[in-house]
Amino acid sequence: MMSTVIETVQLRKNYGNHEAVKGLNLSVPEGSVCAFLGQNGAGKSSTIKMLLGMIHPTSGSGTIFGHRIDRESESLLIRQRVAYVAEDKRLYDYMSVEQIIRFTRSFFPRWNATLEKNLLQRFELPKARKVRQLSKGMRTKLALLLGFCRGCELLILDEPTEGLDPVAIEEVLQIVVSLASEGTTIFFSSHQIAEVEQVADRVLMIDRGLLVLDSTMDQVKEEYRHIQAVFPEPVEERDFRVPGIEKVRTNGRTVSLLASHNIDSIVEHVRMLRAGSIDVLPTSLKEVFLEKVTARSGHASL
C-alpha cells in the first residue's frame, strides 16, 4: 500500500477577516504526480506556503513525510527532502547563474550534477550571466533547474510553466514525468488544464479555500459524464437531486448535468422524467474544472 507524503487535516488560514483556506483535508500518495488546481486566489499558494512553513496555519494540522508542518524544527527536516519552486521564481539577482547553482547545491547532499549539466545545456542558460540580466523565461528555467536538481523525494511546484514558451513547457513536463518515473512525488499547482491532463495522475481542485475534488485522473476520465437531456416541458433544478449529480444547468426544456458516478441510475431518473432525448458524453478535465469551480468574475482563468 502506498504511503502518504502530504497530509492535512482541517487546515485553515485567515488573513485578517479573509479566510484564504477553509479546513482543507489533503492527501497526496507517495510516487504520484498530483495537480493542484484552482482559480487565482483560491488558496493554492497559501496551502503550499503552509506546507513549507513559510506561513503559519490559523488552525488545523498537516504533515509531510510524517513531520509536522507547524513546527520549525520539523519544517527544517521537511525542506531537506522537498524541493520547492515558487510561483514568481524570484532569485537573488546579484548572483550569476553559476553562483546561485553553487549556493543552492551546498544545501543538498543528493544534488544531481548530471541533471544540472544536462539542464544547463537544454535550457541554454549562460553560467556567467547575472540573474538580473536573464529574461523572465530564462529565470523560470533557472528556478526550475534549482528545484529539479536537488535530488529530493518530493517536488512542489507552484505554477511551474508560467512565463515559458510552448517548447520549454514541453521540456519541463518531460522532466517532471522523468523525475516521477524515478520515484519523486510531484505536487504542482497550475492553471493549465492541458498540461495537468498530460502529466498528472491525481487531481485536487480547490475553490475559495475548499477542496472540491480529490480524485485520480483515471477516475475523472472514466466516471465523470456530461448528460444532456431535452424535455417536452420546462423542468427545474430541484427535479435532479440524485446522488452523483454534481451540477445542474437548466435552459428551458434543455438540461445539462455533470455526473461523477451513479451514471446508470441518473440516466434512468432522467428517462422517468420523460426526457425526449438523452445524450451521455465523456467529459474533459476542463469541463469538470469549470463546473466544480464557481467563477467569481464570470470567467474561469483558463
Added chain:
Amino acid sequence: MLLYKAWIETRIRFLAGLATTLIVCSYYLYAHSSLVAMWTHMLQDPKGPHFGWMRLAISDYNFYLWHYLYDNYLQQIWCLFAALFAFGGLIREKQDGTSLFSLGLPVSRRRWLYTRLLVALLEGCALAVFSVLVIAIGSAVIHQTYSLSQVLAHTALMVGIGFFAAALGNVFYTLFPSNYVSLILILAVISAPYLLIQTYVQHMRSIGRSTWLSYVDFGYAMAGPWHLTWSTVPWITILVMTVMTAILLRTAAVYGDHIDY
C-alpha cells in the same frame, strides 16, 4: 554559503564604511599639528576659549586620538555602519520577492538571522581593525607615538558595546520593514544617546551628581575613559548594554519566527 551570501549583500556598505573610516581617521591625523597650534594660540589668548581638554590634547597624543576618534567621530561612524550592516535578511527579501526561495532551503529562520548578524559583527570588527591600521600608519607618517594597547582596548570596547547598534538596527528593520522608515528610526534612536543622554549625563557628571541614565549612555561606554585600565572600564554599563543587546536579538528572533512570508 550563507555567510558568503550575506557578505555579497553588504559588501558595498562595508566598502563605504571603510572609505568613511579612512577619510575621518586620516583627516584627524593630518589635522593634528594644525589643531595643536590652534589650541596653543587659543590658550595664550586670555579672551579665547579655554577648555580643560585642550592642554591634555596638546601634550598627550593618546588623548587626542581618543578625544577625536573613539569619543566622537570614529565611534559615531562605526555605530552607523554597524546598524547598516545589520539591515536586510529575510524581511528585506520579502520585499524583493526572494524570501520564498530562501525559505525553501533547509535553513531555519534563526540561522538566517544569526548569520546576518554574524556577518555584521565581522564587518564591524574589520572596520575597527582597519581604523587601527589607519591610525598606526597615519601616526607614523606624522611622526607621533601612541600606545597601541590603549588603541586596541578602545577599539575592543567600541566594538563590544557598539554591537548594540547592530542589534538595534536589526530589530528596527524587522519591526518596520520599509527601508526609509526603519533607517530614519534607527538614525533617530542612535542619535538620541549622543544628542540627549550623553549631553545630560556629561552635565550631571560635571556638577558631581550621578544618574541612572549613565548606565545606558552607550556612547560614553563605547569610548570609556581616555586612559583605560581594568578599574576604569565601565563594567556595569557593559553589562547593561550586553543584556539589552541580548534582549534585542531575542526580540528579533521571536518576532521573525512568527512572520508570514
